[in-house]
Amino acid sequence: MSLVDKTIKAAKCPDDKKSKKLFDGNGLYLLVNRTGSKLWRMRYKFSNKHQELALGKYPQTTLTEARDLAKNARKLLDQGINPMAERKANKQANHIAKNKLFEVVAIEWWGIQKSEWSEDYAKKVKKWLLEDCSSIRDRSIDSIKVVDIAQIMLAQKEMGTPKKAPPILSTLNRVFGFALGKELTETNPAQNFPLKDVIGKLPAVKHMAAITExxxxxxxxxxxxxxxxxxxxxxxxxxxxxxxxxxxxxxxxxxxxxxxxxxxxxxxxxxxxxxxxxxxxxxxxxxxxxxxxxxxxxxxxxxxxxxxxxxxxxxxxxxxxxxxxxxxxxxxxxxxxxxxxxxxxxxxxxxxxxxxxxxxxxxxxxxxxxxxxxxxxxxxxxxxxxxxxxxxxxxxxxx
Known part of the structure; x- marks a missing residue:
């Protein structure tokens, strides 16, 4: 008999057992533990071996949601795909995608370099990466193009801080160089960037007056x-x-x-x-x-x-x-x-x-x-x- 929410809410594990199983059909069941936790599981057979797939915890995962997850898993089985292996592959892909985010890569590079800098300069570089480059923070580093760098540089001009553009560009160049070394990207859009052509001539740098004659x-x-x-x-x-x-x-x-x-x-x-x-x-x-x-x-x-x-x-x-x-x-x-x-x-x-x-x-x-x-x-x-x-x-x- 299929499960209903009333049965699930009332379900308890007998005192003399560690757990109790309540079956819904098509391999889906609820594992009720002595501790009171209620866990969704799907039992299936793949390559002549019995396996169990975790589908979440009740009530965070409702009965309807658990059935949908089990249905999707059976579709994979019909295609000859092990749902557990597919989940593992997806987790790995998500992990790789997260590690390729510009923010993650940039902060990793910053963490390695900061021992070479004063505390104030380290804070300044971090601000450049997270605030001045906020438009690419959540982008995969291998998806960032020259036009994205141009937008960051132009933003400095529009804010009236064009002198910040060269050091920010130099920092981006180093971050992308770091990413190239880790094989997280195949391009460096900050390298050989035509800054002067994009934002125009920068104000002259005022040097400290010095006598050398x-x-x-x-x-x-x-x-x-x-x-x-x-x-x-x-x-x-x-x-x-x-x-x-x-x-x-x-x-x-x-x-x-x-x-x-x-x-x-x-x-x-x-x-x-x-x-x-x-x-x-x-x-x-x-x-x-x-x-x-x-x-x-x-x-x-x-x-x-x-x-x-x-x-x-x-x-x-x-x-x-x-x-x-x-x-x-x-x-x-x-x-x-x-x-x-x-x-x-x-x-x-x-x-x-x-x-x-x-x-x-x-x-x-x-x-x-x-x-x-x-x-x-x-x-x-x-x-x-x-x-x-x-x-x-x-x-x-x-x-």
Whole structure:
């Protein structure tokens, strides 16, 4: 006799048994367990072997739905297809389809790369992938075409943020490269994308002003080293800045705990760097002498350059830039951040190895697979370079 809902609702497993079967016909039955669960099953024969197919749990799967599922399974049997094998194949196909979604692939790539980035930059890249590329998030990565990339780029132009287009495009190019390597797609629609033709010419990039002509640089260094009017810590911080390749914020935030006179190194921990890794700065003889003298004045503080109002805090944000302006150097001539460009340009002109320069600037070089970070890489050569640089700055100063 066929089942009815009233019978199913009232069904209970006898206390002396683990389960009880209620048959509906054509192989479909309800398995009533001692625990109270009621499970739909279909018993069938395929290749001379008896098998059972799970069809859901009652009441989530109703009697009508269970019968429909059983009917569909019998149709497969009539075609010589094992419904259990078909279900397994469908699950596998769904799993593959899910793993090929752009969002899934992009986040997997992001998870691998983020250790190379600062926390802020990692968040920025994730936002690009999930928000700026939201139009392709739920698309299979092998279905995304050049026109889809064009729409993402054009959206940046329409939002008034065209400068974001190049880094987003570069990120997409890397994601698709990753997908190619995993055989999730056969094309990379972001590669060789004609960005300029699609969104037009980008606004000119504003570079940090820097002096690279030796005579002008010598005059600047003389002005920095010889003018002692003003706040002591600001004066000393600006003297140090050109000689260590660090960013202004890194110089302002230096702590005495980072200074190792024994090793002749400034050792900046990962949390104070733009990237998640320690950074070593070899101290030239001139830098060591300056810091030994400085310690007599500011050794009471955690910071090399404590704030006038609160010695537990470093110098405030704009003091180095303001100091340059006080010395008569306008924003279009030199910026506090420009000393890094100055050093890079002149060292390259004097044929120092680009690898030493880039590492000392705390730039990543090579690919993610070829650059396992070694903070002491080329340290011997970098020490020589940093001493040469301090000597060079002294040699060009105006008397």
């Amino acid at each position: 030796p005579k002008a640089l010598g005059k600047l260094m003389s002005d920095i080293d010889n003018n002692n009017s003003g706040d002591f810590c600001t004066i000393e911080a600006l003297k140090l800045l050109p000689r260590v390749f660090l960013r202004p914020v890194e110089v302002r935030s230096l702590k005495w705990a980072y200074i190792s006179f024994e090793e002749e190194l400034i050792i900046l921990p990962a949390e104070d760097m733009k990237r998640s890794r320690d950074h070593l700065v070899p101290m030239s003889r001139q830098v060591q002498e300056q810091l030994l003298q400085l310690r007599e004045y500011t050794g009471y503080s955690t910071h090399l350059f404590p704030n006038q109002r609160d010695a537990s805090k470093p110098l405030s944000k704009n003091v180095l830039t303001n100091r340059l302006r006080e010395l008569g150097y306008s924003a279009d001539i030199v910026s506090a951040h420009g000393f890094r460009s100055t050093a890079s340009t002149i060292l390259n002109e004097n044929e120092w190895d680009d690898k030493y320069i880039e590492i000392q600037l705390s730039h990543l070089i090579g690919t993610s697979s070829s650059r396992p970070y070694n903070r002491a890489k080329y340290l011997k050569q970098r020490k020589k370079m940093m001493q040469w640089w301090s000597d060079y700055l002294d040699s060009i100063k105006v008397s």
